[in-house]
Amino acid sequence: MSTGASFDLVIRGAAVADGLGAPLAIADVAVRGDRIVAVGEVAGRGGVEIDGAGKVLAPGFIDVHTHDDWAVLAEPQHACKVLQGCTSIVVGNCGTSIAPGGEQVVARGGGFESIGAYLEALDNDPASVNTAALVGHGSVRTSVIGLRDNRPATEGELSAMRALVERAMVDGAVGLSSGLIYEPGKYAPEAELVALAGVAAAAGALYTTHMRNEGVGLLDSIAETVRLAEQTGVRVQISHHKASGRGAWGLVTQSLALIDAACAAGLDVMADQYPYTRGSTLLEQIVRAGELHGFGPEGDLTPAQVLIGAAPHHPEWEGRTLTELAEEWGCDGRAAADRVVAEEGRGCIVVLDTMTEADVETVMAHPSTLIGSDGIPLGGKPHPRLHHTFPRVLGHYAREKGVFSLETAISRMTGLSARRFGLADRGEVREGAYADLVLFDPDVIADTGTFTDPTTVPAGIDRVWVNGVCVAADGEHTGARPGRALRFSR
DSSP states (O other), X not given: OOTTOSEEEEEEEEEEOOSSSOOOEEEEEEEETTEEEEEEOOOSOEEEEEEOTTSEEEEOEEESSOOOTTHHHHSTTXXXXXXXXXXXXXXXXXTOXXXXXXXXXXXXXXXXXXXXXXXXXXXXXXXXXXXXXXXXXXXHHHHHXXXXXXXXXXXXXXXXXXXXXXXXXXXXXXXXXXXXXXXXXXXXXXXXXXXXXXXXXXXXXXXEEEOSOSSTTHHHHHHHHHHHHHXXXXXXXXXXXXXXXXXXXXXXXXXXXXXXXXXXTTOOEEEEEOSXXXXXXXXXXXXXXXXXXXXXXXXXOOGGGEEEXXXXXXXXGTTOBHHHHHHHXXXXXXXXXXXXXXXXXXXXXXXXXXXXXXXXXXXXXXXXEEEOOOOOXXXXXXXXXXXXXXXXXXXXXXXXXXXXXXXXXXXXXXXXHXXXXXXXXXXXXXXXXXXXXXXXXXXXXXXXXOSSSTTOOOXXXXXXXXXXXXXXXXXXXXXXXXXXXXXXXX
């Protein structure tokens, strides 16, 4: 703090969003250390003074659905999130977490023994963002049974998996995630999920799920998820709620009605969403599921709808569709997919054009929906959601399309998200909250990335602070790494 200053930072005259949906209010916000200490008319001087007139000051955005487990270690500045206003992320989604890794995986540096060990690594070598972790059912099952063992767990194996989830809860995991479309999650019977979700329920934590089918089987998947909540009492978070594949378009009206009915019956069921009509996943998953042969959740997926986002061994393939590669190689699209998987394995990430805009807006408008990018930080042409999810929601969907108010949009990516995932004193602008903040121009904020140029810097974000430290200013990273490992708080 500067000599004579009452506060480390004062942001003056901004339109303050509290993070819980209240109307914007012009106020000063003062920060001392890592906490907000005053909101209103602040008389004392700050060591740093920022003029917020004409801007919105909001809690830093919380990305509740990421796959950044390794990225915050390998590239701790994590500019893809910081520059779009994110101050906290949740890793370990879709059943895949960096821990527990199993003895062989840990020995070769492919993971951590426990969620606790992972969080301690972040304590010791901080990133620019705060990081909370889910424990992945798929990672737990792989460490006990194996990746491709298509069978139910034995009683001994189920006991071992339960013990791993219990340890993760003690270590501070914010919940248990599942990826039931992927190996090994798709081999797990409902009873296995009930047993493990019950451990999360006992801890008060979440069960987040990439359901078995987001296409024509969407409603059956919702029903399975609701049954799990009924049997365990666990709080449920449906990951990236959508209807994927032309045959499923429009089903979100019914899936949202099922969520409403579950909540009316006393269950706690919510969802999250990314703001695009294209998704992204492993090409290997598509090939193994027979998607390009008319099988799998989407059923009607064509090679022209599959864009290569990451091909580590062949970056020249990135940004091209399977159809384009097939024409170059003189084969059909399915053969092209087989060739890419043979040469890239699980390293190939693709972007899929499978959804409709009407469904995206319907899901986004529903009060059950939080915002999460589902970005995959790999390759030279990643889905633009990795860099642009939050500005796109605020600029395109709130300001331009009027899907919801700015205040509501902010609450779905800040205060409500923090409360949902047990992140104490995060996601709100109030006295005593952590000073995770973003200052932006509401008339300018926008996503600028495209599917051919996805890694641009979003427009309209002036400043970002994490725990009171400025990590981004005018579209540039400051180099600061004040992030913390976050543990679950009831």
